[in-house]
Amino acid sequence: xxxxxxxxxxxxxxxxxxxxxxxxxxxxxxxxxxxxxxxxxxxxxxxxxxxxxxxxxxxxxxxxxxxxxxxxxxxxxxxxxxxxxxxxxxxxxxxxxxxxxxxxxxxxxxx
Amino acid sequence: xxxxxxxxxxxxxxxxxxxxxxxxxxxxxxxxxxxxxxxxxxxxxxxxxxxxxxxxxxxxxxxxxxxxxxxxxxxxxxxxxxxxxxxxxxxxxxxxxxxxxxxxxxxxxxx
Numbered sequence: 098x099x100x101x102x103x104x105x106x107x108x109x110x111x112x113x114x115x116x117x118x119x120x121x122x123x124x125x126x127x128x129x130x131x132x133x134x135x136x137x138x139x140x141x142x143x144x145x146x147x148x149x150x151x152x153x154x155x156x157x158x159x160x161x162x163x164x165x166x167x168x169x170x171x172x173x174x175x176x177x178x179x180x181x182x183x184x185x186x187x188x189x190x191x192x193x194x195x196x197x198x199x200x201x202x203x204x205x206x207x208x
Numbered sequence: 209x210x211x212x213x214x215x216x217x218x219x220x221x222x223x224x225x226x227x228x229x230x231x232x233x234x235x236x237x238x239x240x241x242x243x244x245x246x247x248x249x250x251x252x253x254x255x256x257x258x259x260x261x262x263x264x265x266x267x268x269x270x271x272x273x274x275x276x277x278x279x280x281x282x283x284x285x286x287x288x289x290x291x292x293x294x295x296x297x298x299x300x301x302x303x304x305x306x307x308x309x310x311x312x313x314x315x316x317x318x319x
Contacts (some may be wrong), residue, residue: 128306129306131306131308133308138315139312139313140298140310140311140312140313141252141298141308141310142310143308143309184250186252188308190305190306195254195257195267196254196305196306196308198251198252198254200250200251201250201251201252203250
């Protein structure tokens with residue numbers, strides 16, 4: 098089946114700094130790469146996604162980059178704010194109905 | 209627009225008792241439905257998914273079962289709860305294999 102590794106498991110930054118979370122995968126058939134944000138006690142919510150025919154996508158302070166050759170994709174958050182503090186999950190989807198999630202990164206933004 | 213509901217929101221049950229968690233989706237038809245468990249606030253473990261009424265696929269063998277008696281209803285059950293069943297249970301739906309819209313979740317504590 099598909100496998101995805103997510104790093105780091107915890108990331109602590111100062112407000113205003115950038116944060117980068119990386120996921121690597123093994124299945125070359127993977128073609129959709131979403132990122133979810135889960136605030137404490139809440140449901141995961143999609144914040145940005147990218148498909149295999151695109152190398153980069155940006156939405157205000159967040160961006161996702163995809164390197165299909167190296168089989169990794171990353172979430173970039175610039176000018177971090179305390180409200181960015183949450184657990185972030187990457188996921189991959191290939192040809193099955195079963196999305197595979199990373200183990201999550203706990204991002205802490207210190208004011 | 210589509211809405212996903214889960215109930216109850218919180219549940220405290222003794223070891224050995226039965227369990228029934230319900231998930232319903234409004235505003236769409238024939239959705240793919242998923243049950244996830246999240247322990248200790250991290251990691252989404254896919255338990256079951258369904259692509260149609262009466263069609264259930266299990267990802268992790270355990271004392272839980274799922275049923276889909278109606279198109280937009282997904283039920284997670286157990287005959288006898290274990291301590292290890294405690295966690296945050298999330299239902300999700302999608303129209304395509306790469307969509308995951310999560311419900312508000314049920315926090316289950318087994319004592």
